Amino acid sequence: MNSIQKKQIVSTFDILGKVIAVEAFGNGHINDTYRVITEGEGPDYVLQRINHHIFRNVGMLMDNIVAVTNHIRQKLMRQGVTDLDRRVLRFLPTHAGDYYFFDGESYWRMMICVADSESFDVVNAKYSHFAGLAFGDFQNMLADIPVQLGETIPNFHNMEFRLWEFREAVRGNKAGRVNEVGDLIEAIEQRAETMCEGERLHRAGLLPKRICHCDTKVNNILFDHEGKVLCVIDLDTVMPNFIFSDYGDFLRTAANTAAEDEPDLSKISFNMEIFEAFTRGYLESAKFLTNIEISHLPYAAALFPYMQTVRFLGDYLNGDTYYKIAYPQHNLVRARAQMKLLKSVEACMPKMKEFIKSITN
Ligand code: GN1
Ligand code: MG
Numbered sequence: 564m565n566s567i568q569k570k571q572i573v574s575t576f577d578i579l580g581k582v583i584a585v586e587a588f589g590n591g592h593i594n595d596t597y598r599v600i601t602e603g604e605g606p607d608y609v610l611q612r613i614n615h616h617i618f619r620n621v622g623m624l625m626d627n628i629v630a631v632t633n634h635i636r637q638k639l640m641r642q643g644v645t646d647l648d649r650r651v652l653r654f655l656p657t658h659a660g661d662y663y664f665f666d667g668e669s670y671w672r673m674m675i676c677v678a679d680s681e682s683f684d685v686v687n688a689k690y691s692h693f694a695g696l697a698f699g700d701f702q703n704m705l706a707d708i709p710v711q712l713g714e715t716i717p718n719f720h721n722m723e724f725r726l727w728e729f730r731e732a733v734r735g736n737k738a739g740r741v742n743e744v745g746d747l748i749e750a751i752e753q754r755a756e757t758m759c760e761g762e763r764l765h766r767a768g769l770l771p772k773r774i775c776h777c778d779t780k781v782n783n784i785l786f787d788h789e790g791k792v793l794c795v796i797d798l799d800t801v802m803p804n805f806i807f808s809d810y811g812d813f814l815r816t817a818a819n820t821a822a823e824d825e826p827d828l829s830k831i832s833f834n835m836e837i838f839e840a841f842t843r844g845y846l847e848s849a850k851f852l853t854n855i856e857i858s859h860l861p862y863a864a865a866l867f868p869y870m871q872t873v874r875f876l877g878d879y880l881n882g883d884t885y886y887k888i889a890y891p892q893h894n895l896v897r898a899r900a901q902m903k904l905l906k907s908v909e910a911c912m913p914k915m916k917e918f919i920k921s922i923t924n
Contacts, residue, residue, distance in 0.1 A: 573599055573610060575657045575664045576673040580605035590782070591797065592886045593617055598676060606648070607676040608655070612669050617885070618799060621670045623713040625662040628798045629654060631774075634708045635701075649677050649785075649793050680785040680793050686817050688840035690790045694817070695844020697792035698779060698809045702849060705774035705801070712774060712802050719777060719800060720808045723762045725870055726755055729877040738882035744895065747876055750902055751869075758869050760862060761805050769855055772803040779809045781817040806856055807863030810845060814838060815867040819904050823871075824897045831900055833907040838864065839918055846922060857923060861915040868905040872898050 569585040580601030588598035588609065599608040618624045635651045644650055655673045657664045664671045686694070718724035733741055733748060741748070764770035776783075777800035785793045816823060818837040821830040842860065846852070878885045879894035888894060 569597065569610070572664065572666060572671050573608075573673070575659075575671075576608075576610075576655050577658055578608055578655055578673065585610065594799075599673075606678060609674050609676045611672050611674075613663065613672060613799075615670050618715055620713070620715070621663055621665075624715045624799060625654070625672065627712045627715060627801060628652075629662055630708060630710045630712065631705065631798055631801050635704050638704050648675050649680065649787075651794050652677070652796060652798065677785050677793060677796075680787065682782050682785055682796075684782050684816075684822065686781055686837070688836050690786060691813075691817055691837045691841040692844040693786070693790055693792050694781070694784055694813060695841040695846075696848045697784065697795065697844075698776065698813065699845050699848025699850075701776060701795055702773055702806060702809065703851065706851065708774060714802050715799055719802065720804050720870065721762060722759045722866065722870060725873050725877075726751075726759070729873045729880075732877040732880040736880065738880060740880055740895075744876060744879070744898075747872070747898060747902060751873055751876070754869060754905075758866055760859070761807055761866065764855065764859075765805070770805060770859075771853070771856075773806055773851075774801065775804040775806060775808045776801055777804055777808045777812075779813040780815075781813060805863075806849070806852065807859065807866055810842075810860055811863035811865075811867035813841060814864045814908075815871065815901075815904065817841065818864075821900070823900060824893065825900050826896050828899065828903040831903045831907065833864075833904060833911050835911060835914060835918075838911070838915060842919065843922060846919075857919065858916075860919055861912055864915060865905060865908045865912070868901045868908060872901040872905060875901060 566585060570582055573582055573585060580603060582599055583602055584600045585597050586600065589596040593614045595612040597610040599610050601607055613621055613624065615621055632651050632654065636647055639647060639650050653675045654662050655675070656662055662672060729751065761770060765772070776795055778797050783797040784795055787793050818834045820832045820834050825831055875886070875894045876898035879898060883894055886894060
């Protein structure tokens with residue numbers, strides 16, 4: 564798409580200011596993101612092409628997001644927060660009054676670019692503590708949202724479903740790659756039963772679903788220049804789930820000593836200092852947690868590297884149809900990296916349990 568076409572799409576939204584440029588922005592694996600730079604003092608904007616092969620019901624998706632951001636904005640207003648456009652995303656309607664624009668091929672949406680904010684792929688313990696507080700607050704604020712949010716991707720973090728899907732990928736062997744990954748398939752199967760504990764607890768009525776963010780990668784948080792969390796972004800997957808989703812996915816990314824797709828496995832391990840700081844923050848703000856939720860936090864720390872191993876390897880076996888890849892083996896490298904992280908998390912299990920006991924007693 565050329566810059567004239569992008570500017571035409573931008574012009575369907577009700578934004579202020581003259582557009583100077585539309586530039587590629589961010590590094591998400593699913594949607595395409597652009598920064599819309601405007602002249603003068605007014606805000607810049609973020610334009611996104613929604614991946615509608617993955618988010619199949621764009622109407623429901625945007626209804627969810629508008630409900631969530633409006634609810635949070637009202638709460639913040641009541642708390643006396645003044646810089647609202649930095650503390651919660653604000654989506655802009657088109658001139659026709661819709662929160663997305665369909666150009667005949669793709670779905671687009673527009674939001675205000677949060678001023679004076681930073682995002683990181685690596686954070687220190689102080690920032691992790693603030694992140695823990697922020698996710699507890701986020702779940703807390705959404706606990707009484709008056710509308711029923713839809714599941715934008717059905718069974719998104721359902722481990723039993725993800726394993727079913729993975730086994731279909733192995734059986735189908737669409738890309739002819741099953742033979743090269745026997746060791747990984749075995750490592751996945753060895754842990755399958757243990758990793759579905761969440762679903763079993765839920766069926767037994769022992770584990771609630773709460774509104775969660777469900778994509779709490781560290782780079783989905785915007786910080787101010789002092790390290791305080793301004794807001795969370797990437798709200799496509801906000802839906803009812805186990806709190807394990809938000810807790811586990813933050814640690815999967817922030818407590819990994821290397822990148823999610825690091826090819827050199829010796830660089831990958833689980834950082835207990837980040838774990839402790841984040842857990843402390845989360846338990847300080849998420850006062851609503853039950854004992855079962857708290858005692859399963861170490862399980863959640865293992866669940867997400869496990870689930871990503873399953874999802875990345877499944878995509879590799881299917882011929883790379885889901886995640887954006889930068890080179891042919893990318894999904895396999897990601898899967899191996901996540902398995903290495905999982906093994907490191909497993910080795911930390913006793914220490915994690917001890918730490919949680921020590922701060923909750
Ligand atoms: C995707 O969009 P992005 O890159 O923040 C994915 C997450 C995965 C993540 C792995 C809708 O997130 O579930 O954890 O990649 N989002 C979707 O990096 O599948
Ligand atoms: Mg993202």
